Amino acid sequence: MSKKISIAIDAMGGDNSPDKTIEGVKIFIDKNKTSDDFIINIFGKEDLIIEKLKKYKINSSAINIIDSQKVVSDEETPMTAVKNSKNTSMWNCIQHQLEGKSDISLSAGNTGVLLVISRMILKMMNEVSKPALAGLWPNKNGMNVVLDLGANIECNEQNLVDFAELGSALFKSLFPNDKPKVSLLNVGSEEIKGTEMLKAASKKLRDLSSEDNFIYKGYIEGNNIMSGNSNVIITDGFTGNIALKTAEGTAKFITKNLKESLTTISLIFSFFSLKKFKDKLDPRKYNGAIFLGLNGPVVKSHGGIDSMGFYYSINLCYKIVKGNLMTEIKKNLKHSKSG
Amino acid sequence: MSKKISIAIDAMGGDNSPDKTIEGVKIFIDKNKTSDDFIINIFGKEDLIIEKLKKYKINSSAINIIDSQKVVSDEETPMTAVKNSKNTSMWNCIQHQLEGKSDISLSAGNTGVLLVISRMILKMMNEVSKPALAGLWPNKNGMNVVLDLGANIECNEQNLVDFAELGSALFKSLFPNDKPKVSLLNVGSEEIKGTEMLKAASKKLRDLSSEDNFIYKGYIEGNNIMSGNSNVIITDGFTGNIALKTAEGTAKFITKNLKESLTTISLIFSFFSLKKFKDKLDPRKYNGAIFLGLNGPVVKSHGGIDSMGFYYSINLCYKIVKGNLMTEIKKNLKHSKSG
Numbered sequence: 001m002s003k004k005i006s007i008a009i010d011a012m013g014g015d016n017s018p019d020k021t022i023e024g025v026k027i028f029i030d031k032n033k034t035s036d037d038f039i040i041n042i043f044g045k046e047d048l049i050i051e052k053l054k055k056y057k058i059n060s061s062a063i064n065i066i067d068s069q070k071v072v073s074d075e076e077t078p079m080t081a082v083k084n085s086k087n088t089s090m091w092n093c094i095q096h097q098l099e100g101k102s103d104i105s106l107s108a109g110n111t112g113v114l115l116v117i118s119r120m121i122l123k124m125m126n127e128v129s130k131p132a133l134a135g136l137w138p139n140k141n142g143m144n145v146v147l148d149l150g151a152n153i154e155c156n157e158q159n160l161v162d163f164a165e166l167g168s169a170l171f172k173s174l175f176p177n178d179k180p181k182v183s184l185l186n187v188g189s190e191e192i193k194g195t196e197m198l199k200a201a202s203k204k205l206r207d208l209s210s211e212d213n214f215i216y217k218g219y220i221e222g223n224n225i226m227s228g229n230s231n232v233i234i235t236d237g238f239t240g241n242i243a244l245k246t247a248e249g250t251a252k253f254i255t256k257n258l259k260e261s262l263t264t265i266s267l268i269f270s271f272f273s274l275k276k277f278k279d280k281l282d283p284r285k286y287n288g289a290i291f292l293g294l295n296g297p298v299v300k301s302h303g304g305i306d307s308m309g310f311y312y313s314i315n316l317c318y319k320i321v322k323g324n325l326m327t328e329i330k331k332n333l334k335h336s337k338s339g
Numbered sequence: 340m341s342k343k344i345s346i347a348i349d350a351m352g353g354d355n356s357p358d359k360t361i362e363g364v365k366i367f368i369d370k371n372k373t374s375d376d377f378i379i380n381i382f383g384k385e386d387l388i389i390e391k392l393k394k395y396k397i398n399s400s401a402i403n404i405i406d407s408q409k410v411v412s413d414e415e416t417p418m419t420a421v422k423n424s425k426n427t428s429m430w431n432c433i434q435h436q437l438e439g440k441s442d443i444s445l446s447a448g449n450t451g452v453l454l455v456i457s458r459m460i461l462k463m464m465n466e467v468s469k470p471a472l473a474g475l476w477p478n479k480n481g482m483n484v485v486l487d488l489g490a491n492i493e494c495n496e497q498n499l500v501d502f503a504e505l506g507s508a509l510f511k512s513l514f515p516n517d518k519p520k521v522s523l524l525n526v527g528s529e530e531i532k533g534t535e536m537l538k539a540a541s542k543k544l545r546d547l548s549s550e551d552n553f554i555y556k557g558y559i560e561g562n563n564i565m566s567g568n569s570n571v572i573i574t575d576g577f578t579g580n581i582a583l584k585t586a587e588g589t590a591k592f593i594t595k596n597l598k599e600s601l602t603t604i605s606l607i608f609s610f611f612s613l614k615k616f617k618d619k620l621d622p623r624k625y626n627g628a629i630f631l632g633l634n635g636p637v638v639k640s641h642g643g644i645d646s647m648g649f650y651y652s653i654n655l656c657y658k659i660v661k662g663n664l665m666t667e668i669k670k671n672l673k674h675s676k677s678g
């Protein structure tokens with residue numbers, strides 16, 4: 001029997017927790033009734049968690065509760081996190097993972113604290129210059145991996161090359177039947193465009209481009225992120241964070257305007273087709289930013305997401321481990337260093 | 340009688356020109372039948388322009404043709420532009436403006452060449468550290484001015500402060516009944532977020548904030564660009580270009596998916612409400628990037644836009660001059676230097 005996929009979940013982080021996190025676990029377990037290849041380690045106030053497990057009628061041998069009475073507060077800053085967050089539900093997740101008892105950690109809590117303590121406990125991989133936050137972003141043909149989304153607001157060319165190796169490995173673990181196609185986000189597609197740093201990164205990526213690891217497709221502009229020609233989009237954390245949030249804001253603005261424009265009668269007649277449209281673009285499906293470059297993956301769920309969104313991030317954790325992310329990362333980084 | 344608003348139009352730039360540019364002029368003249376406060380100077384191949392004026396049945400004393408047989412090619416790069424673009428229709432527009440015969444120039448041609456020759460002929464204002472490209476971007480309550488959209492991929496704090504003064508002046512000239520509210524685009528809204536350069540720019544803007552020029556509202560994140568709380572969004576040209584194009588790409592992706600989701604029957608029933616929705620978000624209404632910081636404004640129309648979109652950029656030119664942009668800019672820069 002092969003080793004089970006072991007997921008550490010911080011049940012206490014984010015709005016409306018642990019209700020939303022435990023209901024998310026319930027959805028995951030219901031959707032995976034026939035498989036017994038996973039264990040879910042739930043960290044938080046034991047009595048409260050038992051109460052919620054009862055409330056949502058979860059009775060599964062795949063669940064393991066680890067009592068953590070302390071919780072990271074929303075007001076905690078990364079500066080004070082190390083001192084104040086010891087033995088919180090979030091901290092204990094990462095510690096459990098460090099000890100090899102979980103393969104991945106998931107929290108909807110304070111992002112800054114999660115990044116700081118993950119990095120402190122799990123430590124950076126030797127081969128990586130900086131860790132990065134990666135996210136999923138829909139495109140015409142399926143899904144993009146985009147990084148960095150904000151872990152590093154200033155980057156050099158080697159950071160971007162590392163992000164390409166990390167992002168391609170993530171893409172391969174999530175979509176094993178597809179090939180990673182890397183592009184660098186830039187203000188134009190011609191070779192002469194962009195900063196000297198981007199040009200140097202582009203040259204390195206062109207040299208590293210190979211069928212086995214990733215195909216480098218050159219620069220990509222903001223309006224082509226969703227074209228589907230590339231599926232691993234690399235940028236610094238400042239630009240990536242602003243691009244992602246601008247896309248979110250634009251999507252919200254458009255759908256809100258659409259709703260306001262539709263009259264009751266047209267709403268009735270377009271209900272089912274609009275439902276199909278909403279389902280495809282449902283932001284809950286893209287919930288979960290993946291912290292890459294440490295000695296183990298950590299997933300940050302959106303704090304304000306509901307239980308269905310939290311389910312999608314549990315499922316993301318499951319797929320990442322099943323797809324052997326860490327093996328793929330090591331393979332890619334070896335290629336990068338010997339390339 | 341006060342001086343007429345004089346607009347120089349490069350009729351030859353962009354796809355499907357001069358048909359689109361001349362038809363755009365036709366729409367502008369039809370919509371302004373009752374006013375006689377403008378002159379349109381059309382630059383291009385005279386015989387061709389006369390032919391198109393006939394084709395679109397334009398017979399107006401407000402039109403003045405200036406023969407320019409040479410045209411800037413799409414393949415021209417900014418490097419070779421100065422040598423090769425002399426006496427083209429684009430060049431002659433800017434030259435006409437320098438000589439005080441036009442107040443503003445408009446072209447749908449090669450962007451790089453337009454920026455280079457505008458800067459060379461009109462020259463930078465003494466008080467400005469770098470010129471910038473500004474654009475209009477819809478928000479919940481009306482319209483944002485956003486800059487820089489790509490003229491400067493690397494900026495320092497003084498550049499951003501200058502952009503705030505230029506952008507606020509543009510906002511005041513376009514929307515005289517509204518107050519400019521400036522925000523700096525950043526990865527978070529807290530004081531501690533962002534690069535040292537952004538923090539320094541933020542401090543300067545806070546010191547310059549005043550009822551007369553602009554109110555500084557602090558940092559803004561990408562998802563709040565369209566919230567309407569600010570209306571002058573300041574960023575470097577790299578980030579601004581990527582944010583704008585990402586928003587365009589997202590809008591296109593969503594409307595395309597919406598169209599594909601709607602069945603024929605729901606399309607019929609939602610036709611009118613969808614038309615209202617499309618009208619409000621019609622990208623042609625935001626056509627035209629304004630080059631600010633030179634001794635005179637220059638407007639770049641999207642090359643691929645149609646005649647209606649080109650009309651909107653002519654109308655933008657008209658409103659900019661009518662709103663006394665250059666006077667507003669000088670007032671703001673004086674404030675900035677003495678502040």
